[in-house]
Amino acid sequence: MHVIRITTNLAVDDVEAARDFYAGFLGLSTTELDLGWVARQTSPETGAHVQLVSGDATAPVDSVATLHTDDVDAAYDEARRLGHEIVHPLTDEPWGVRRFFVRAPDGNVFNVVAHRG
Numbered sequence: 001m002h003v004i005r006i007t008t009n010l011a012v013d014d015v016e017a018a019r020d021f022y023a024g025f026l027g028l029s030t031t032e033l034d035l036g037w038v039a040r041q042t043s044p045e046t047g048a049h050v051q052l053v054s055g056d057a058t059a060p061v062d063s064v065a066t067l068h069t070d071d072v073d074a075a076y077d078e079a080r081r082l083g084h085e086i087v088h089p090l091t092d093e094p095w096g097v098r099r100f101f102v103r104a105p106d107g108n109v110f111n112v113v114a115h116r117g
Contacts, residue, residue, distance in 0.1 A: 028048065
């Protein structure tokens with residue numbers, strides 16, 4: 001799989017309440033994405049970013065990180081070929097991404113995603 005970016009997903013109880021700390025104190029003041037249950041906060045100066053997640057809208061579990069790839073279908077095929085557990089099937093989501101969740105042997109769950117063009 002070809003990973004082009006990794007975004008840390010932080011579990012929070014309330015995205016809006018958590019945003020004050022990450023935007024105010026850490027300077028991640030640009031909100032690049034806000035779906036209510038997930039928001040990506042980014043530094044306008046450095047591009048450093050995190051996603052705040054209060055519960056995934058369609059997947060059965062939350063992921064620890066989002067792995068952005070240029071070919072999510074090939075990544076899905078490779079994960080299956082290697083026998084990795086697929087936690088959430090390859091899905092076109094209404095917010096413009098195609099993604100799946102895979103569980104690593106250590107138990108961590110990753111959101112593998114590509115933005116639809």
